[in-house]
Amino acid sequence: xxxxxxxLVGKASPTVRGGAGAARILxxxxxxxxxxxxxxxHAAGIVEDGLVVDLGEGxxxxxxxxxxxxxxxxxxxxxAIGLNVPPIIGAVPPKxxxxxxxxxxxxxxxxxxxxxxxxxxxxxxxxxxxxxxxPERPRVELDARVGSGGLQAALRRAGVGRExxxxxxxxxxGVVNSSGLSPGTRLxxxxxxxxxKSMPRPLQDLKFRAAFDLKVEVSRGPDGALxxxxxxxxxxxxxxxxTGEVGRSLQRAARAAGLPANIINEYVRQMSHVLDFQRDMxxxxxxxxxxxxxxxxxxxxxMGQLLYAGLRKGxxxxxxxxxxxxxxxxxxxxxxxxxxxxxxxxxxxxxSSGFGMRFHPILGYSRMHQGLDxxxxxxxxVIASAAGTVVQAGWGGGYGNLVxxxxxxxxxxxxxxxxxxxxxxxxRVEQGxxxxxxxxxxxxxxxxxxxxxxxxxxxxxxxxxxxxxxSQLTGAELSRFxxxxxxxxxxxxxx
Numbered sequence: 408x409x410x411x412x413x414x415l416v417g418k419a420s421p422t423v424r425g426g427a428g429a430a431r432i433l434x435x436x437x438x439x440x441x442x443x444x445x446x447x448x449h450a451a452g453i454v455e456d457g458l459v460v461d462l463g464e465g466x467x468x469x470x471x472x473x474x475x476x477x478x479x480x481x482x483x484x485x486x487a488i489g490l491n492v493p494p495i496i497g498a499v500p501p502k503x504x505x506x507x508x509x510x511x512x513x514x515x516x517x518x519x520x521x522x523x524x525x526x527x528x529x530x531x532x533x534x535x536x537x538x539x540x541x542p543e544r545p546r547v548e549l550d551a552r553v554g555s556g557g558l559q560a561a562l563r564r565a566g567v568g569r570e571x572x573x574x575x576x577x578x579x580x581g582v583v584n585s586s587g588l589s590p591g592t593r594l595x596x597x598x599x600x601x602x603x604k605s606m607p608r609p610l611q612d613l614k615f616r617a618a619f620d621l622k623v624e625v626s627r628g629p630d631g632a633l634x635x636x637x638x639x640x641x642x643x644x645x646x647x648x649x650t651g652e653v654g655r656s657l658q659r660a661a662r663a664a665g666l667p668a669n670i671i672n673e674y675v676r677q678m679s680h681v682l683d684f685q686r687d688m689x690x691x692x693x694x695x696x697x698x699x700x701x702x703x704x705x706x707x708x709x710m711g712q713l714l715y716a717g718l719r720k721g722x723x724x725x726x727x728x729x730x731x732x733x734x735x736x737x738x739x740x741x742x743x744x745x746x747x748x749x750x751x752x753x754x755x756x757x758x759s760s761g762f763g764m765r766f767h768p769i770l771g772y773s774r775m776h777q778g779l780d781x782x783x784x785x786x787x788x789v790i791a792s793a794a795g796t797v798v799q800a801g802w803g804g805g806y807g808n809l810v811x812x813x814x815x816x817x818x819x820x821x822x823x824x825x826x827x828x829x830x831x832x833x834x835r836v837e838q839g840x841x842x843x844x845x846x847x848x849x850x851x852x853x854x855x856x857x858x859x860x861x862x863x864x865x866x867x868x869x870x871x872x873x874x875x876x877x878s879q880l881t882g883a884e885l886s887r888f889x890x891x892x893x894x895x896x897x898x899x900x901x902x
Contacts, residue, residue, distance in 0.1 A: 545600045546611060553592040558583075558615075565596050568607030571633070575610070575625060578635040583617035592616060599627070619701060619709055640703050646714055647700035648898045653692045657684075661694065665901075670698055672754060673713045676790070676839045677727050677736045679749040682718070683870060684756075693719040697895050715895050728892045730880070741880030741888060745838060748814075748869065749792040752822065753845060753856050756781035762868040768852050777866035778821065778859035785826050785854040787845040790838075792820050792858075797834045797842075806857065807849025810842050817864070823857035824848050 460474025503511070553561045558579075559572055567575075594615045598608035610633065613625040622638040649664045661671045674696055675684070682688070695718065699711025716727040716736065726739040736744040760780035795814035803809030806823035810830060813819050826846025830836060847854045860869040880888050 540604075543600070543604070547598040547608060549594075549596040549598070551594040551596055553588045553590055553594065553615075555590055558588050558594075561594060562596070562610075562613075565594070566598060566608055567596070567610050571607075571610040574633050575613070578625060578633060579617075579623070582635070582637065583621075583623060588615075588617070619703060619707070640705060642704070643702045645700065645702075646697050646895060646898055647710070648695070648697045648715075648895075648900045650693060650695045650900045652690070653688060653694055654690050657688065657694060661696065666696060666698070667710060670696065670710070670713055674716045675754050676749075677713070677716050677744055678718065678725070679751045680736075680744040681725055681727070681738070681750075683750040687720070688718075689720070692721075695719065697898065715892070726892065728888070728895065730888050730891070735878075737880060737888065739889070739892060741885040743878045745793075748818075748820065748860065749790070749838065750870070751781070752790055752792045752820075752858055753781045753783050753787055754790070756783035756787065756845070756856065758782075759855055762870070775866075778823075778857055779869055781845075781856045781858060782853070783845045783855065785844070785846055788841045789822055789825060789843045789845060789856055791836045791840050791842050792838070793818075794838045795820075795836060797830045797832055797836060800828050800830050800832045800834075803849065805850040807851060808843065808846060809849075812836065812842070817862060819861040821857075821859040821861070823859070824851045824855060826854070 460470050460477070462471060462474055462478070465471045547566075549565050551561050551565045559576070562572060562575070592615055594613065596610070597612035599611040601608045609627065610625070611627050613623075615623055617623040620640045620642045622640055624636040624638060625633055626636070628634050649661075649666055651660050651664045654660045657675070658671055661674070662668070674694070678684070695715070696713065697715035698713055701709040701711070703709075712729070712734070714729050718725045727736040727744050728739075729735070730737050738744060758779055759782035760776060762776060762779060764775055789810075791812055793812075793814045795812040797810060798813045798819070799809060799811035801809065803823060806821070808823075808825040808828050810822045810825065810828055811819060812822075822842060824846055825843040825848065827844045828842070829844070830840075830842045836842060845854055845856050851857075858869060860867050
């Protein structure tokens with residue numbers, strides 16, 4: 408076994424227990440001769456007494472447990488000393504007096520939410536002169552909107568005086584109807600300087616959109632008179648053509664294509680004259696709609712009335728176009744679309760029961776079903792299938808809320824089980840006018856419209872009955888009609 412002398416002279420093997428520590432001691436002795444002697448003597452004593460234990464060797468032996476206990480005692484001593492260190496208390500700033508706090512507030516930046524009152528107010532010096540009244544801004548710029556009262560009412564609310572309103576009315580006479588401006592039209596107004604607060608500010612500038620294709624600017628000249636300037640706006644009036652696949656719902660497909668509800672309803676109403684939406688419409692069919700469309704060079708668009716309604720059904724194509732001063736729709740061969748009754752008096756409904764004998768779900772026996780049932784949601788509009796006079800509008804027993812319309816020539820139609828009635832007895836109605844809403848009144852098991860057609864006092868099947876035809880275009884008018892339809896069809900579809 409190596410002794411302390413062996414460590415001091417470097418004879419001990421570095422693998423001997425404590426050899427690494429003895430090597431460090433020798434190195435320290437070479438650098439510090441005097442201190443090395445003292446450290447070497449103490450280290451040799453510690454090693455010989457067995458106080459230095461390598462916890463990596465002799466695990467579980469007595470010296471190992473003693474070394475572990477020594478390590479734990481040292482760690483506990485460090486924790487005990489560290490937890491008992493007294494806190495260091497810093498200097499506490501003195502509490503500010505109200506005067507000091509107010510001074511700090513005046514010199515700070517205060518948010519607008521707290522009043523934004525910043526800075527110290529000072530008494531005026533001898534150089535300050537009091538003002539008789541607060542000065543006004545030289546000009547006031549306003550952004551107003553035309554309301555239900557028209558242009559003059561909007562300008563009066565903005566502060567324009569009577570003299571300027573009269574002069575403006577003379578300038579705009581024949582250019583724009585001041586009461587005809589649509590509500591919401593924007594007005595850019597600039598009011599100038601006035602001589603006193605008791606007088607209205609003079610109108611300096613006025614700009615607004617007088618029409619879809621016209622902008623108007625009114626400004627005050629050097630002589631004090633108002634001058635009018637018209638600024639024409641270029642407008643492209645090429646009709647808009649939209650096509651698409653019917654899919655699961657014609658209304659949804661057309662709305663997805665960007666068409667408004669009024670155009671879609673007009674398309675359905677005109678197509679109802681020539682086809683049955685329940686039997687003749689298929690998801691793979693393609694609709695074709697052409698409407699009046701105006702696009703200004705400033706980017707605004709305006710959509711007008713329906714011009715053309717088409718439907719591609721495989722080998723068969725249906726084409727309807729608006730023609731004539733009354734705006735009636737005609738087929739491609741010049742025959743009027745309104746040949747008689749509309750095939751479907753409910754928009755977007757499905758046929759739930761046909762004409763003929765059937766088992767009545769409420770009465771419990773079979774009897775003649777003298778009409779067609781169209782299932783639809785409560786409140787769905789019901790329209791007159793042809794023009795005529797209302798001969799009954801009210802309760803009809805098992806029919807519930809009932810409307811009966813006489814179309815002349817022995818032809819009558821009935822609309823039963825309605826939720827609400829929108830016409831009165833004796834009222835004249837045109838084809839396509841709303842007469843009520845789908846409901847479930849009377850002997851009914853759910854919301855639907857019961858629709859009957861009577862010819863000369865006898866109920867007939869609305870799907871197979873033949874009625875009188877409408878007007879027919881001929882000659883030169885038919886030629887012009889076909890040329891116009893061909894011109895519309897040459898328009899490239901949007902998108």
